[in-house]
Amino acid sequence: MRMSMRAASSATMTVVAALLAATPVLARTAFVYVDANGVGITSGEPEEVASLRAKFDQPFFWLSRDGKAYVATDPRALTRVEEALRPLRERSSEQGVVGARQAAIGIQQATIGLEQASLGLGQAGGSAEPGKGEDAAAAQRHADAKKRQQELAARQEALAKEQKELAARQSALAEGTKERQAKLEETLAGLVQDLVRQGLAREVARGSR
Numbered sequence: 001m002r003m004s005m006r007a008a009s010s011a012t013m014t015v016v017a018a019l020l021a022a023t024p025v026l027a028r029t030a031f032v033y034v035d036a037n038g039v040g041i042t043s044g045e046p047e048e049v050a051s052l053r054a055k056f057d058q059p060f061f062w063l064s065r066d067g068k069a070y071v072a073t074d075p076r077a078l079t080r081v082e083e084a085l086r087p088l089r090e091r092s093s094e095q096g097v098v099g100a101r102q103a104a105i106g107i108q109q110a111t112i113g114l115e116q117a118s119l120g121l122g123q124a125g126g127s128a129e130p131g132k133g134e135d136a137a138a139a140q141r142h143a144d145a146k147k148r149q150q151e152l153a154a155r156q157e158a159l160a161k162e163q164k165e166l167a168a169r170q171s172a173l174a175e176g177t178k179e180r181q182a183k184l185e186e187t188l189a190g191l192v193q194d195l196v197r198q199g200l201a202r203e204v205a206r207g208s209r
């Protein structure tokens with residue numbers, strides 16, 4: 001069983017889904033929360049999500065634990081669910097921002113690499129050193145190309161340093177994910193029982209409304 005996060009229209013949530021998908025969760029617990037905008041947070045079997053979306057009006061919260069399933073659609077209940085999920089949303093949002101920056105830097109590095117290659121080919125087509133059979137204009141082009149290569153190399157070095165820092169941040173954000181997930185499941189399971197006692201959630205059969 002794996003944890004995943006899905007957001008119908010959010011690139012950030014897509015990035016986060018990839019980061020969290022590899023994290024194992026407790027087999028006895030699964031939950032699905034879909035807000036009014038159709039944005040979902042899920043933990044459990046992916047095939048259950050589409051089925052639940054079809055059965056319950058949005059927004060809703062569904063939780064299965066030890067063979068029993070519960071659903072809540074009351075706004076008061078969902079407010080409490082949202083509060084319980086807030087830390088996960090905030091951490092996931094930060095992971096998405098970091099991931100997006102990593103992707104942007106990757107594009108910059110690739111673009112610079114192409115320019116470096118182009119400059120290298122241009123230099124290879126001329127004399128190895130200025131002054132050997134070159135006129136003044138050719139010598140200036142050679143000098144300009146060499147200067148540009150140095151600028152690009154410095155930029156690549158700076159980007160590589162930033163990528164390393166971002167990778168360390170992603171690692172720090174991911175650290176302890178399994179433990180936080182287990183704690184969240186315990187919190188949600190306790191919350192559901194409280195909601196059932198208050199009449200704000202109800203037990204439902206697996207596979208039925």
